[in-house]
Amino acid sequence: MIESGSSDSAASPPRRSRLIVLAGPTAVGKGTVAADVRRRHPEVWISVSATTRAPRPGEENGVHYWFVSNEEFDAMIERGDLLEWAVVHQAARYGTPRGPVDLALASGHPAMLEIDLQGARQVRETMPEALFVFLKPPSWDELVRRLVGRGTESEAERERRLETARAELAAESEFDVTIVNHEVHAAAEQLVALMVGPVSTRSD
Ligand SMILES: Nc1ncnc2c1ncn2[C@@H]1O[C@H](COP(=O)(O)OP(=O)(O)OP(=O)(O)O)[C@@H](O)[C@H]1O
Numbered sequence: 001m002i003e004s005g006s007s008d009s010a011a012s013p014p015r016r017s018r019l020i021v022l023a024g025p026t027a028v029g030k031g032t033v034a035a036d037v038r039r040r041h042p043e044v045w046i047s048v049s050a051t052t053r054a055p056r057p058g059e060e061n062g063v064h065y066w067f068v069s070n071e072e073f074d075a076m077i078e079r080g081d082l083l084e085w086a087v088v089h090q091a092a093r094y095g096t097p098r099g100p101v102d103l104a105l106a107s108g109h110p111a112m113l114e115i116d117l118q119g120a121r122q123v124r125e126t127m128p129e130a131l132f133v134f135l136k137p138p139s140w141d142e143l144v145r146r147l148v149g150r151g152t153e154s155e156a157e158r159e160r161r162l163e164t165a166r167a168e169l170a171a172e173s174e175f176d177v178t179i180v181n182h183e184v185h186a187a188a189e190q191l192v193a194l195m196v197g198p199v200s201t202r203s204d
């Protein structure tokens with residue numbers, strides 16, 4: 001289900017943009033929906049973030065994240081390589097490499113960042129033309145079920161993430177559009193519908 005957020009009236013269709021910033025609470029399904037977009041819409045470029053957290057089983061460097069040391073992350077900040085960055089869930093640092101985003105946009109591709117609320121707020125400051133999309137769970141209980149079901153965090157880490165999730169859910173009205181993630185493919189298609197297609201390179 002798609003709902004217009006604060007900047008679009010319920011009567012008008014949501015604005016579209018070549019740059020989509022997708023955020024939402026832990027385990028709502030951001031990564032799963034982004035993977036569905038990647039599979040079915042290769043024309044959409046999806047940013048690969050840098051993080052200081054350790055890889056989960058099955059995660060690949062350069063595919064899911066760029067897994068870097070604290071020192072490497074410091075150097076990226078120092079050089080101005082990051083479009084935004086934040087400490088997420090009081091645990092690790094995550095950031096969006098700036099160069100690839102600029103390249104994707106310059107080449108006319110629709111582009112998507114999947115980042116947390118703090119990062120979305122930073123991008124809002126520097127790239128207000130982006131469309132900010134909030135992915136929302138069908139209910140709090142379903143969010144908890146998804147987090148527990150994923151089975152990738154300890155009990156303590158799950159508690160930390162749910163604490164952040166409460167604050168993130170309260171920030172929904174800051175976003176342009178809300179998509180409720182009832183079903184992955186439907187949510188992915190709603191997201192893609194908000195993107196402006198690739199710029200045609202044909203001369204006719
Ligand atoms: N629509 C859905 N229905 C049922 N399960 C879902 C749905 N979307 C995602 N999931 C499941 O929920 C769990 C969390 O999804 P995912 O890891 O994509 O969340 P996330 O928002 O990227 O989390 P985080 O912010 O913690 O990285 C996964 O096990 C995924 O398979």
Ligand SMILES: Nc1nc2c(ncn2[C@@H]2O[C@H](COP(=O)(O)O)[C@@H](O)[C@H]2O)c(=O)[nH]1
Nearest residue numbers: 049050085086088094095096114115116119
């Ligand atoms: N501010 C940013 N947040 C990011 C970025 N990449 C991912 N994230 C967010 O981190 C959490 C946790 O992710 P996980 O993979 O450890 O479960 C999640 O909310 C992501 O959206 C980024 O580049 N900047």
